[in-house]
Amino acid sequence: MKKVLKQFKIKETVFALGLLTLVCVSSCKKFTDLNPKSALSESSAFSTPANIELAMVGVYNTATVGSYNGGAGRGYPFGAASIIQAEMRGEDMVNLASFYQITYESTITSSTANNINMWSNLYALINQCNVVIDGVTEAAAKGTIPTSVANKYAAESRFLRALAFHELVIDFCRPYVDGNGNKPGVPYRTVGVNSVDKVQDQLKVPRGTVAEDYAQILADLDFAEENLPANTAGAGFTRATKGAAIAFKTRVKLHMNDFAGVITEGAKLGTSAPAGPFTSPISNYTLTASPDGPFVSYKNNSESIFSIENGPASNGDVNGALPNMFGPAANALNGQVGRNLVATSPNLYNAAFWINNDSRRTLLQIQQTTVGAKYYFNYKYREPATSSDYAPIIRYAEVLLNVAEAYSRTAALDTRALNLLNAVRNRAVPVASQYTIANFTNQNALTQAILNERRIEFAGEGRRWPDITRLSQDPTFQVAGGGVPAKILVTALNGSGSNWDVINRPVTLAAKGALPYSDFHYIWPIPQDELNANPVIAQNPGY
Structure with missing residues (x-):
């Protein structure tokens, strides 16, 4: 092509x-x-x-x-x-420059x-x-x-x-x-x-x-x-x-x-199996063993269902290519550089639901190595020299979590929902931290765990706003009263990187207030x- x-x-x-x-x-x-x-x-x-x-x-x-x-x-x-x-x-990300400020605010x-x-x-x-x-x-x-x-x-x-x-x-x-x-x-x-x-x-x-x-x-x-x-x-x-x-x-x-519809469509792709590992009878989609599999092997893996192809001859250039826009200006892994435009929010990084030893912290996050600006960045896209990383549109992990949420919304503490959630989460967390049904006191607690998992699993893939807006009318799971959530401003970040601290888990002030759902913006x-x-x-x- x-x-x-x-x-x-x-x-x-x-x-x-x-x-x-x-x-x-x-x-x-x-x-x-x-x-x-x-x-x-x-x-x-x-x-x-x-x-x-x-x-x-x-x-x-x-x-x-x-x-x-x-x-x-x-x-x-x-x-x-x-x-x-x-x-x-x-x-779940912080705007560090003027590039996206209009959207951010x-x-x-x-x-x-x-x-x-x-x-x-x-x-x-x-x-x-x-x-x-x-x-x-x-x-x-x-x-x-x-x-x-x-x-x-x-x-x-x-x-x-x-x-x-x-x-x-x-x-x-x-x-x-x-x-x-x-x-x-x-x-x-x-x-x-x-x-x-x-x-x-x-x-x-x-x-x-x-x-x-x-x-x-x-x-x-x-x-x-x-x-x-x-x-x-x-x-x-x-x-x-x-x-x-x-x-x-x-x-x-x-x-x-339409939760029944989600379940029906997902069943065509193997999500109705009683327990994992889940494999689709169509195209043999299955989760990669490691959570970074779809990004390390973005051209050939079992999990990606549809991606938009980029390459040296066809990409958004440094003003619109994924690795350039997401990446830090310097990192210790391969010396390749991005543009320091958007960092992972310390409030997501420090969230109680994101456990310390989740491998996605090391495999899919990277710390800026520049002195005085040691923020954490999303590391799903890592070829800024060629801008070749594919744009992930939908992965099998999303199908599993879509159906998990549908099950959790329609039946109290449904083990099918738990199994689908665990299929995605367990590849990143140690056995001692894996969920059982006893971890959840009620149906809403299980649904919230699935929504939390989406924030970790799909960070940097453009799924956050769609989730915010589809939950806007849900009194239990809506964000910021159903509106646009409050935002951290770059001036509130400690350049040393101390905001990102999973030991003390500080909360960084969101200086830009939430926007109510009723606001025309x-x-x-x-x-x-x-x-x-x-x-x-x-x-x-x-x-």
Whole structure:
């Protein structure tokens, strides 16, 4: 794939084959870019099986790199930008520089770069998915490719479309759990924009409701499950598969509090076994023996279900690549450097639920070695020289914990929930520290342990804000009254590193106060360019 990306200069083009992109960025006042660079005609793009494959590769590359204000990529929509933005909206990492301060302190406006570029790049990806769906449908009708092959490409595109729309809903909408999805959603565009008349049609797609968006997300994933293979030869888990569609449904249904649905989908991937070790009958997903397995061997491991591929020829560059953005400026393990932008929060590092001898403290955290700034950093991404670390979208560990939570929510002290939790946790903790059912006094205590485990296991993978917002209406498990949690400011950190202390476990003052759920800053504003172009779309209240 990397050779293909380099050959067609995808980093410098709007689309691998120049297909029209539905974008709306501040540097381009038009809703749609009708002049793509280095373009082949659309008729050429879908004229041969080889070109169709290249078109599909181009869609994946847009998911990887994206653009920043219409220029070079910075990890939108599914690279470092989206992952760190989701972490910065939560409290388990601390912003050390100005790079993410607007997101971190919830001061975003309808004209700031963060929300503009997330919106525009997600819709650019969606439009490319739609163009491919239309193109392969026509190619099958002409006999260029078999219908089964066209359906596979359409299924890949619909999987990516569902992924993009779920990200949009999480960022720009009130969660499904607030009113069963009756709040305003985002425009669910399903038509590929490749002509002026289609542009005008798509400008008139209304927001609809969050529930309507979720229904279409699930319809896309159902189609993907039905038409995708269990494995994609030569692409591993960087191409959509049947298992990825099912795994993603467990996440979507968890956001809907559809716990029975989570359990049903998870069972397809082996989570209904009476006890571990758990192995999926589809694609043989299983946890790696060590918790760092998916990151040390990010190109080939048994746990990753779907990841976004990065490499020397295709990545978000130092302004948007995972290892550069997450890493410390100096460390003692390999001498490679990051940018000191975000540190693991000392309040997470010192949390009582994260035991001292959990191996993830040493395998997946690293201390800055610079004198006077010995903070701890996430160490899941560790190739800043090439920016090659894959962006993890969903792992088997998440499927297990999704189903564990679903079981724990529907039955009192369910041992099935405990077994799934322990499958993830026990590979990192010694036998003496492993849970038994006797550790929990009631159902809520077990659910809380699963939620705590998610904070440790998925630190640095962009799962914190999605968990905060889906729990926002839960009186038992919501964070900060259901709003944006309070934040530690860099000025409160002791540069010697003494804040990170699992012996005394100090609590560092969160100088930035929590934001209530009722505050309009809880969700992001729709970019002004979209509002200017779309006559039927309304801004989120307060902006």
